[in-house]
Amino acid sequence: MTRLPVIQAHQHRALKPLYDFATRDRTSFRPTPEICSKDFIPMSRIPFIEARFFDPEETVDVIARRFAEHLRKLRSPTLPSFEQEDDAVNKESDEYYTILDARDIRAINRRTERILERRKLASGLSHLRREDRERLELLRNGAALIAIPDEHRADVMAAELHTEMPWMAPATEAVWQAMRRSVREGWPGLRLPPLLLDGPPGIGKSYWARRLGDIIAVPTAVIEATGENASFGVVGSQRGWGGSCPGRVIETILQNRVANPLIVVDEIEKAGLPVSTKGQAFGLAEALLPLLEPMTARRWSCPYYQVKFDMSWIGWVLTSNSHRSLPGPLLSRCPPIALRHLTVAELTTFIRREGARKGLSEVATEALVEVLEHPSLRDVQPSLRVASRMLQRAADLESRPFLH
Secondary structure (H helix, E strand, O other): OEEEEOHHHHHHHOOOHHHHHHHHHOOOOOOOHHHHHHHHOOOOOOOOOOOOOOOOOOOOOHHHHHHHHHHHHHHHHOOOOOOOOOOOOOOOHHHHHHOOOHHHHHHHHHHHHHHHHHHHHHOOOOOOOHHHHHHHHHHOOOOEOOOOHHHHHHHHHHHHHHHHHHHHHHHHHHHHHHHHHHHHHHOOOOOOEEEEEOOOOOHHEEEEEEHHHHHHHOOOEEEEOOOOOOOHHEEEOEEOOOOOOHHHHHHHHHHHOEOOOOOEEOHHHHHOOOOOOOOOOOOOHHHHHHOOHHHHHOOOOOOOOOOEEEOOOOOEEEEOOOOOHOOOOHHOOOOOOOOOOOHHHHHHHHHHHHHHHHHOOOHHHHHHHHEEEHHHHOOOOOOOOHHHHHHHHHHHHEEEEEEE
């Protein structure tokens, strides 16, 4: 991925057509419900789990009854079946059941038990507890892939994202090109390359990722890497570790049954390093490596379920304030996208837009803008995080009841 120079948003060469389009007609690129709803965006289904699912209605009784019926027909084709209603035959009579003796019943039961045991082994889920097998039943028919319908829609979505956060132009361009590539090459769903957003704190890297998920209408999970057990939170933990559980990635897919969600790992350079009682370390960066490589992600083995899943469609957005402490293998899979500070003008534009979205009065919004533009703050670096807190505080003040 080519690093782009730090320049003004409207001068960004690659996104200049989108900037002109967005500023010419702001209403034309809004992510309306018709554009962003999951019912509208095309979806196809892919096999997601390496497991076989058999008909749950075929219980021991059902299979044994089918064998008994087949044996009866072989021995006496003239007798009606168990399901057939025939008043001419007395089903309570001993003659009706003499065709099957105790030895036949035992043979049928043995065959039925063997079939069910073979099915259990062939499913690839026999090692799991019943509740875990039932949980994975959700993937019986595969998982959905959310797609971008055409290149024009990709342009519209990128224009929306770029207009909201022009200082994130390098990241937006990478996503824009990926959306167009997915359409142009006829992929069944949207496939984003793994992104590492590297830039100063307070510029809205994780906010940009959330807005990306909203605009392309995919399930989004945000994981804070600062926790000691962040690696377990992402990929899950093996049985044998205390409190073993599936990771957030698999849980997000199971909850939404969508194979290409957006997973955001915030401040990955601050991830802790959990250590087992036996001294085994399990770092987040190392845990992500097989998931970021398409070839290995296609048959990724879940530490918790011990089953292989196709994780190659997941969109990854990693954020960092400085990528220098990250391991080389991770950087080779996610080349850092260098981002800059935002300007006061960009921050005030953000304040006005978000203030209108939150329903703030014009007086309150302009008061916030005046504070940010005050000469005493000239040497203070603008922060989207601070601006968001100011907006929330203003909204709380305006919505509180009057005191008499």
